[in-house]
Amino acid sequence: MNQPVIIAEETPPISRSAEQHTLLSHDNSELFYRYWPAIQSTNSQRAIVMFHRGHEHGGRMSHLVDELQLPDTAFFAWDARGLGQSSGARGHAKSFATLVKDIDCFIRHITEAHGFKTDQIIVLGQSVGAVMLTTWVHDYAPEIRGMVLAAPAFDIKLYIPFARQMISMRQKLGGIFTVNSYVKASQLTHDPDRIRSYNADPLITRPIASNLLLDLYAAGERSVKDAHAINTPTLTLVSGSDWVVRKQPQYEFAARLGSSNKRLIELPGFFHDTLGELNREQALTEIRQFTSELFDTPRHQPDLRQSDQQGQGYQHYKSLATAETGLKQTYWQLLQKMVGLGAQLSEGYRLGKETGFDSGSTLDYVYRNQPQGKNWLGRQIDRVYLNSIGWRGIRLRKLHLEQLINQAIDQLQANQQPVRIVDIAAGHGRYILDAIAPRKDDIDSILLRDFSDINVTAGSQALIQRGMDRFGSFQQGDAFDQASVAAVQPEPSLAIVSGLYELFSDNSLLQSSLAGLADAVKPGGYLIYTNQPWHPQQELIARVLSSHQSNQPWVMRCRSQGEMDQLVAEAGFEKCTQLIDQWGIFSVSIAQRR
Template identity: 40%
Template structure:
């Protein structure tokens, strides 16, 4: 066994371990992810199990656990980002692709792994979720809302775990090891626990968009988590290969139980099956799921009380909404318009009088708009990374945004990098006019605006401009038809040189789809009804046109993604 550190998404140093195969290597890698409170060293005996004899094994210590001291207080989604960073580190270190990786994740790590495959759509061979903690048994009434309230007053709040070794395993020797292990972390960051529970609920409800081959091991005598939710999660999975194994009489610490070999054998058998399984595209299957969701919303098939609530919200919007500057802009131009987004990005409450400003502040603080603003932060960071990369290669940076609206964030980048060239296109004339006014205000000569329909192939026929960074942001989720957006994909592909970068955003999940549809209007003054696309569907669309996804960023709520891909192959 060797040890080392790797840099995660935020440059934090995380401690990791690796175990060499004990027999002839098969070129495959297994990631072992430890449960809450524990650390990678406790997985040593499991890593040396005969079922992993031909595999190289990797594990790491979560933030604030074991030998990783950084990050005592954090959002749960940071654990998901850490896993994504670790997978990329292992792939680079071992010179492998994600297809050569299988993940074994215990308890909280099971939620991390399932969230990762849902949100990031990796191409791993499969995963085994061992007693995944989708719903933790909080024996204190109203514990979660109480913790959420306390976090408003003390963000760094920690709580001591109630879990004792005797409730984790029947094995007396393993109980002793747990109780005497100096690296066990007894405290839980309250912020991590609350956001874990919120994220787990989201992933269970939306598990139908997961296609990764999945094994779920469920313990019937689990004092820590609700086993019934594991079956709900499993039943919803769209994975072509999946298996649910009930472990009678097992406690939560499945891999440390007296009969742990039963679980290990099940993992070994499923792992071999997952690596041997043929790869099939499930894009059309997932399209049907989200299309049905969209059609159901369009038909208005919602509960009576919910319908009454939306009717009241519509009345209040049209009666008092114009007091808020943001709502007034949305009512005039559409809540999906570029000028609306520009106002959301500025995030400065304004309106008629004190009441108008209060209404506007609440409007700007809705979770959807908070996610939009984080999408902008992630998009700028991603674009800046690619600008720096191209400049380091001595290349002239040429950016195209196919539906950018006023593109205030590109104005900011054009000011920061006066040597780059930016072309912003948009369908709406008011967006173009506002963008040109911004460019004039800052005397910018390196950014220009054109009125064009992003979904009209003819607008891409001018090959004189060859961008090496193309941006497709916040536009695909407005349209349900993939044939229509394929026009945009084909168009940008025809303009881009091989090796150039595509930055594209996605909306794999949204908590307010129905509210948006029944209360807000779009730029065509119609219902704003969206068909969301899973990250798997979105990545597959671009992959079919020769793009290879390199990395991805996502907000803490799992709403908006920002991905970057390289054009690796191109039809003549």
Template identity: 45%
Template structure:
């Protein structure tokens, strides 16, 4: 790291400013700045502000904000988004919006590793596009941060051109690398002539933005605003009353839906979009609100994970699930449409092999999932395969297949991390047919693997054992008929497994008590330092449609309560395990996470 004299005014000696790089998503290294306090606070662990710059800008632009917030005993960090400032990539470009969220997660984990600052001792300050990145990160990754300031959150951009998003989608079909030049003039961002001039003259500001990122961000913002109840992190929202760039209504909608016990919405008067670059006294007012909020965040202890034990009863998620059970989540026209869908399923559905399996064994059954994983359309009378293709391409099933990919990547990485000469003991507590795990293990025949597959259905286990023998893995695989929710299933054999897998299981059950019971049993069977790989379903866009048309393996309507990622991670923490990271699936429907049992003392 090197000193950067330009990142703060020369007469401000409260911080030492460093530059560095960190490993971000997609094998990319991004540039960041670190403001290290010359006189760190001595009354507790180190704390940090993590700042996200606006779209088109870079981390150097937040230096004045670090100075004016004035937390001189605390660290501050900001990075240049890919394609911005000193970070690599075509200007304004990114693989997709999800990559920007993954970059934030990678940045925070880098701060933890490299600077020894716990995530619960961080507050995020984010502006515009950065605020949408922060909101998505809170929803999908559920970090235990102390609080978030969101200024002029760009949940809905004022594009001014009719049908702009459909036009961008069409353009991306012809030119995947399509970029859009910003229509925003500096004077539309702030009343301050000096700040407008500084923005216009900054050679590191990027005027272009990826069309793909714009389209992705619009879709992601609708999802996050609609499911904001999954977030209970303290939030301060600052909105501008003369914002020419983004709409205020979605910001209010997001705020109203938040489950955060500590939240505040402030609409600043005579203020334009670049809130932290406004004229005085508006900017001073915004800074004062931020300081008061951040002070309150530091003063309040981190929320305990125990709060999630009863989230299946009193949370917004539980309330929505009860409306689904009572048939009140949708109105009469939608229920009539679902009845029509059921009738079509009962007639034409039988022509599709996948639908036929779902109708006979349950759409959530192991046999149904195994068919979805194979992803080979089959049917009768010619049209059946066509219907089956549409069935297999449903967003939920595409998400399931991506979940399997993430599971295989995660398990492979964890096996590779074990010492090369040590045996690796793996347990799957609800293996079903075991196909994805056995396929993964086949690629690690050079390792000493001992695998135990458990399931409550002996037929599934016999199918898994037959597949293991077919793949030449029979000597390494044992089967046990056990119920993952029965405490007796975890009796004896404590601390014997390096990796335990709970895949596609906890998301099928709405109640938290059996899930926590299972997690506590898993924690006992992990070796110190061992890891749990667990999947979640934080949300789903077709809950009512699935409940109104499909049956589960018990022959009942397939009712699902998406368990927010924060809630699932909280139950994992209650069992004594510490989450280390997540992979987020298609549109955030499914997640694959890893949590570690603390290593033995010494």
């Protein structure tokens, strides 16, 4: 990394001095951040973590440390990767999800390096930073105190007609390229000092990678559409005369927000730089009051374990289980016939029709990702089928499973514990066998279970073919039978449940299964579990595809990550870390038995 460029912080000068630090994120990229310790003590620690606009850096938020007048509160402000003094190509990242994962790493670093608990933290984000926060809170369900969103960039105004479509098309044809910001400082704020400092700031980065811009739009749309899954106390500040982003999605987000403590304030005449406006004291007063109230009262954690019987997600699930009528019914019936025609040519569609699109056989076929069909047309249909966003997410989930399985094995070995693995619903077992294939000598035992005879037979053959039958076995078993799961032998130090709980809406089934796993795994052992907090094709799947369960429609209820984590915690496991795909569909988490 090149030597960082040090520039003066915002004027007027702040009375608190910033410490300068770095951390290594999930891929060992070095991120720069500033830390302002509190100058007054209270009975509990308090921290506000700030996330800047796109193109900018944390130094441009430093004026807030004094202006918010919260001497008992510590402040942090990072430079996002590719911006400011952090590492990475300027304006670039692998994906928007990479930046969101950086947030998770940053908050975890603050708790470990500076001694703050997660529930002592409030996050504050402007524009792009605010969308990163809503995505993080939705996908990772952190138990923070609250969040403040200033002019969240859920929908950026691109004044050229069809600009978004043109950017997407150019990227598909020629790969990732950079888009320069058209926004002038005078369109961000009325404050002449802020305008001058913006124009003179050598760390402002105007280019943004095309993939990040497109990902930003997708993340913003998802945050608004699925806001009911967010239960974090939230203050949303809307700039009344914003040239950069549209206001309507901000109102829709606030209206749909699942939190019982939510506020929206529109600030008339404000430009996009809400917290750097000339009359920003109006905004700061709202933030000061909101954050002080959150810190001064006990944190309220809503009980999400009844979400299988109530709430917006449950109501949506029930509506998908109800047959459509009229033109909608005709439309879905046409798509069902198209799937039937596809099954005559495409191997993937044929397998799904015969065994269920959620079966272990289908999943194993998706993992192999080798288009097959009766002829050239059949293979092309199969290629499109395998490339659907849901199946791409499934294959990325497999990679995340392999990563966390190996991480758990490493940790067990570091703790001098035996590596005894059990998977209670392994399907054909491909993902776990692929994960341990390079390190078979590190495994003491592996027990794979599944309810389906077909899966047990195929999985047993896979064990033999890979030479793992000498330390492994495949048995039939019910993953929801608490006593059966609790009695598995040998006693596991690593339990895995992947792709199972997503297929069942009833939380009582999960509670029985997780209780059995808690009985089986002793303190210090690990649990790896998956979840599906959101799916862009949820209605399509429910109306068109069939399940392995008696060939009924495949109707899924998406569980928020918070709901899933609460069920795991109830059983006696403490979540350690999480991975999730860039579309926010499938998460993989690891938790330790307390």
